[in-house]
Amino acid sequence: MENPKPLTRDFEINVALGIILSIITCGLYNIYWNYKQFEAMNKLLGREEYKFWPWLILSILTCGLYHVYYEYKMGAELQRYLKERGVEITPNLCLAGMIFAFIGLTVISDAVYQYELNRLCG
Structure with a gap:
């Protein structure tokens, strides 16, 4: 039987604290938050799908457009992962994430x- 809580508590981040720290640090904490989410997604997927440094460099070079793509990609993978395991999830998770990122509200995504x-997380 598959583990219903495949991630350890190391991957758990308090959402409210993440939002507050992202605002207080003018987005710097959000970069770290993305790094932690990449680690969690890689663990879930069992492969190195999300790479921090290429994401950061390409996001800077494209003035954030690459980040919008990555938010969509991560949302789609997370949605697929949860759906395959029968976990209830918002059907438009990836689209919502991409839209929030596109209008500059990436912290909401x-x-x-x-x-x-x-x-x-278990």
């Missing part, structure tokens, strides 16, 4: 994704 990741 990260909060929603973190909420879903926290549900998988």
Whole structure:
């Protein structure tokens, strides 16, 4: 039987604290938050799908457009993972994440994704 909580508590981040720290640090904490989410997603998927340094460099070079793509990609993978395991999830998770990121509210995307990741922490 598959583990219903495949992530350890090391991957759990308090969503409210993540939002507050991201705002207080003018987004610097959000970069770290993305790093932690990449680690969690790689653990869930069992492969190195999300790589921090290429994401950071390409996000800077494209003025954030690559980050919008990555938010969509991460949401789609997370949605697929949860759906395959029969976990109830918002049907438009990836689209919502991409839209929030596109309009500059990436911290909201990260909060929603973190909420879903926290549900998988045991």
